[in-house]
Amino acid sequence: MTEKEKLKAYLKEKGISKNKFYTITGFSIGFLDSGRSLGADKVKIIINKFPDLSLEWLIMDQGPMLLPPSAPSRGVSYDMGGYHIPRLEEPEQPYALSPRLCTADDDRRIPLYDFEAATGLEPLFEGRTPASAYLSIPELPRCDGAVKMRGDSMYPLLKSGDMVVYKQVRDCTNIIWGEMYLISFAYDDEQYTTVKYLNQVEGAPDRALLVSYNPHHAPIEIPLSAIRALAIVKASVRFNTMG
Structure with missing residues (x-):
């Protein structure tokens, strides 16, 4: 599966709609259905918004889709295959216009x-x-x-x-x-x-x-x-x- 196909499989597993995903991440409508790869900047946002999603599975095809509850999900830095992804202490919140x-x-x-x-x-x-x-x-x-x-x-x-x-x-x-x-x-x-x-x-x-x-x-x-x-x-x- 491509990275985006795996991401859609994760959303289906978690019962998260595409619209909800776009709202949480701030990505534009249609992002999941265009292209094949995610890009490092998008991966950074995704793993900080969905801390139980395994980056190793998403990018490297290694291990299970979901991290076990005991796995560290904050304050960890990953560097794999060109992706250097720090996990934030608190996820960024989208800015509301008014x-x-x-x-x-x-x-x-x-x-x-x-x-x-x-x-x-x-x-x-x-x-x-x-x-x-x-x-x-x-x-x-x-x-x-x-x-x-x-x-x-x-x-x-x-x-x-x-x-x-x-x-x-x-x-x-x-x-x-x-x-x-x-x-x-x-x-x-x-x-x-x-x-x-x-x-x-x-x-x-x-x-x-x-x-x-x-x-x-x-x-x-x-x-x-x-x-x-x-x-x-x-x-x-x-x-x-x-x-």
């Missing part, structure tokens, strides 16, 4: 990401962008994350700095036409990330029309094959004061 936005339902907490628009959404969706904070919004459907709006293409409906909460779309055949999407796409040899309405192009089922709310931005027609990452916008959050 007590007014947080609830006791950890599985509904939404990671907020800082990302560079120039690099697109792909690193974020692949689990390579750490969460900077968390949101918890009552009665919100399950979402994968949130990012801060940039630009004025959706003004005044959305302003720069507003947070858009999204659910990743993995197949362009599942587009709900007319809805608002967070999208990364290639256009004229450049990569763009923006929020737009996606409309059908009459007579061209393999193309999409990207429409802004701001009338000063002209629609853009692109082939569906140009889309690099896509997420439907489920909600938005706006702060009207600085504090």
